[in-house]
Amino acid sequence: MPPSAAAPAPLAVIVMGVSGCGKSTLGALLADAFACPFLEGDDYHAPDAVEKMRRGDPLTDEDRWPWLDRLAQASATAIETSVAVVTACSALRYSYRDRLRAGIGAPVRFVLLENSRERLLTRLQNRPGHYMPASLLDSQLVTLERPSCDEAALVLTTDASPKELRDQVLGWLKSYQ
Ligand SMILES: Nc1ncnc2c1ncn2[C@@H]1O[C@H](COP(=O)(O)OP(=O)(O)OP(=O)(O)O)[C@@H](O)[C@H]1O
Numbered sequence: 251m252p253p254s255a256a257a258p259a260p261l262a263v264i265v266m267g268v269s270g271c272g273k274s275t276l277g278a279l280l281a282d283a284f285a286c287p288f289l290e291g292d293d294y295h296a297p298d299a300v301e302k303m304r305r306g307d308p309l310t311d312e313d314r315w316p317w318l319d320r321l322a323q324a325s326a327t328a329i330e331t332s333v334a335v336v337t338a339c340s341a342l343r344y345s346y347r348d349r350l351r352a353g354i355g356a357p358v359r360f361v362l363l364e365n366s367r368e369r370l371l372t373r374l375q376n377r378p379g380h381y382m383p384a385s386l387l388d389s390q391l392v393t394l395e396r397p398s399c400d401e402a403a404l405v406l407t408t409d410a411s412p413k414e415l416r417d418q419v420l421g422w423l424k425s426y427q
Pocket residue numbers: 267268269270271272273274275276292338340373374376377382408409410411412415
């Protein structure tokens with residue numbers, strides 16, 4: 251049974267990182283532990299943005315701003331009723347995370363998931379049926395700006411299992427209570 255955890259309220263936890271790093275997998279486990287909503291960032295992309303990625307073109311800032319605003323609004327709405335929310339969002343740039351923090355309007359904690367380019371490629375290549383091509387990984391890695399020390403962020407390497415990563419995040423969040 252996953253550990254139950256009373257999320258420090260109100261709180262938005264955003265699992266971030268490049269495509270294939272494990273955001274959706276860990277985000278779902280965290281939301282289950284908090285018994286709170288899980289927002290899958292992929293679900294908030296405009297159709298034309300999904301098609302752009304599917305054909306192998308990286309998104310631009312202009313593509314991402316409305317997507318980030320929709321995600322921030324949905325996260326803020328979720329917090330109004332559930333107190334906590336877990337969101338999976340690449341949030342690659344400082345400016346994107348600033349936009350999310352401003353839009354959510356409640357405490358936000360980021361969890362960056364990382365691994366080697368080779369392992370990320372393997373995971374992307376072994377994930378059939380997803381619109382995101384492995385060919386876009388390098389553009390994601392180039393765009394990623396790791397959280398600065400003044401951002402409330404935890405950085406994890408995803409060599410551990412998703413459940414072990416979940417427990418590491420739960421332990422880290424307790425330090426904010
Ligand atoms: N800790 C882990 N150890 C091993 N494999 C993992 C781990 N976390 C996720 N995976 C696997 O890696 C692949 C990518 O995971 P996931 O879809 O959660 O990544 P993502 O960051 O949400 O990707 P995207 O941003 O493209 O949606 C999946 O096949 C998943 O099963």
